[in-house]
Amino acid sequence: MAASVLALAVAAPALADNPVPEGVTLSEDQHYTFWLLDAIKSMDPQVNTDVEGSDILRQLFEGLYNEDGEGNIVPGVALEHAVSEDQKTYTFTLRDDARWSNGDPVTADDFVYAWRRLADPATASEYAWYMELMQVENAPEVIAGDMPPEELGVRAVDDHTLEVTIGTPLPYFPQMLVHASTFPVHAATIEEHGDAWTRPENMVGNGAYKLDEHILGERVEMSPSETYWDAENVVLDRLTALTINDVNLGLTRYLAGELDRVDVPAGQYPRLAEEYPDQATSTPYSCSYIYMLNVGDQGPEALDDVRVRKAMSYGIDRDIIVERILQGGQRPSYNWTHWATAGFEVPEIDYAGWDQSRRMEEARTLMEEAGYGPDNPVALTLNYNTSEDHKKIAIAVSQMLKPLGFDITLNNMEWKVHTDRMQAQDFEMARYAWCGDYNEASTYLDLFTSYSGHNNGEFFNEDYDRIMKESKTAEDPQPLYQEAEEILAAEMPVIPIYHYAQVDMVAEDIRGLPTQNVMQTWYAKDMYRVAE
Known part of the structure; x- marks a missing residue:
């Protein structure tokens, strides 16, 4: 099938650059602690439904594309894609240096497995419909149980070539691929551990960070993954997410230096913006x-x-x-x-x-x-x-x-x-x-x-x-x-x-959070702390 030029230009080179600008002095402390209002219901990309869960999953897994600070798509596991003349077949070229945290290569089959799993009624995912929204061929029939997941319009041409067929041209289709439900998962791990595969001792991810600890409703701890393809440019060396149901307590703990980012409680932004103009933000x-x-x-x-x-x-x-x-x-x-x-x-x-x-x-x-x-x-x-x-x-x-x-x-x-x-x-x-x-x-x-x-x-x-x-x-x-x-x-x-x-309070020495992306999609691998 004849292929046109890239349907959507990817806004970065195949190899990422260090996020730290030249001349910036880094802090010795590269630990980032952020606030969660609610407990993370699931660490499974195909099961999670929550925004805060997606924030965590974006660190532990990586999909075909990521977003930059302005919301443009940039390479993730995919380096580029071509689209057929009828705009219905996308062919993604995957990087050959992507690795799971256990060292296994990330391949096109991992995406096929994940997408079929998302659409499979046996998974009972609330996000199964996302495959239908993406217009992936046969998604409605698979979701309804009228076709086997193997009939879903996604296939591995080879280890580093993924082909997706959609029923209707969607100009924004590549943008949809940053969503956590489309992230790959490690089939052998899921098949060995079942629902327990998301426990820290079992989880195998392909993101810039790996899961060290998850105490439900209390905290999530993550550290850099040595096998991530761009590990040498990951600066933050520890991530901690603290679940604090009380927004006012969250602010108190931020002001005490226990958090680096927290939502501003209702009604307090004007005061905080005046008292802490370099920390209070609203976008x-x-x-x-x-x-x-x-x-x-x-x-x-x-x-x-x-x-x-x-x-x-x-x-x-x-x-x-x-x-x-x-x-x-x-x-x-x-x-x-x-x-x-x-x-x-x-x-x-x-x-x-x-x-x-x-x-x-x-x-x-x-x-x-x-x-x-x-x-x-x-x-x-x-x-x-x-x-x-x-x-x-x-x-x-x-x-x-x-x-x-x-x-x-x-x-x-x-x-x-x-x-x-x-x-x-x-x-x-x-x-x-x-x-x-x-x-x-x-x-x-x-x-x-x-x-x-x-x-x-x-x-x-x-x-x-x-x-x-x-x-x-x-x-x-x-x-x-x-x-x-x-x-x-x-x-x-x-x-x-x-x-x-x-509406946030953000520590003055934190850099790399998006400011021009209305989606507010952030990646810890793009962040760092500067010396005060």
Whole structure:
């Protein structure tokens, strides 16, 4: 099959350079300690679903491509790729010096094994649908169990050549390959140890770091892998992730010198930016904060009425949440897709242009029409995972909605319990956030298709499915993305609250964290500490 030039230029040479600029003096201390809000549910690339889990996996494993500080793809295990004339067959050339931490070579078969494992129903991965989003040939049939995993459109031409066939041309396909679910895994290790393969004593990875210790809900320890292809340019010699469920305690421990990076608690950024101008940072971050509503068969009857759902959304004053509670550069949201997503234009949504007094007026009318109000309230339980910030927002929202006739009970739980209950549709309304898997609007909008692995509120809409399927073959999908957003605004299966900013305290001597990448994808191998 004839091949064209590279479909997407890779933004770096095949061999990486030392991340430390000439003339910079390094600190003798190259230990980096960072904060995690929640316990890492899984160290398995094909099973993990969490952003914090992906941050860890990105150090322990390496996929075909990585991202640089501006979000461009750069070589990982793949040096380059060619694409066929019909834009449906990608051929990746893999580096011949990639090694697993046990010394075995990383080959194309390792990617084939991982991708088949992701799509295989036996794995029961919530990210199996990612193979379908990538349009990998036969992915829907494999995921449904109608075809064996061996029929998935991925094959090893030889040890260092991987071929992927997709059903529909996707211009952003290479960008999707930085996601942790596409990382290779070591088949022999998994087959020997089963679910225990992710324990530190068993794990075999191919990333710049190896797992030394994992105490669930407490800490993760990592050290450089001697077998990593670019080990000589890895500077940080120890990584520690500490799980601290209390954001205020996290800040306290940062200020005490126990952490090098921590999220800024709600409302504290203005003060910290004034007191610590070289440490407090706020940059756009491709994540959206919402309340997901259970509109499926297990959801409460009141949420079957779109008037009730709209009244809830109208009743939430997002300006108060962003300007008085968060105060960190976040933006109020009335749509799902993050405003800074590449190529995306936020559509005009009617209630976004109203002032809050009009929203409340419209909300009261909708509640009256639905037969509810202060004298006949809608009783709902709002689940949220442990975080003082989530709690503050939930309390504020419950008070905002009370005058409309909503009686909201707040229910706090640990992250694993929270997500497990959402996946089982065992909730009424729940705090939820989604961070883009790649920098294109479909990473958000595909979530609410009927075939999504994360549509926990069970919003199913034939027009929405049709629009998103059409977007895969559209020359310009942006108008279709706006149509999809308009359906979400009309049906309100979720309540948008705000679009994220990455609001951090970062130690002054830390370098190499991305500042221009809206995905905020970071790699410890690109980081270092400078001498004070």
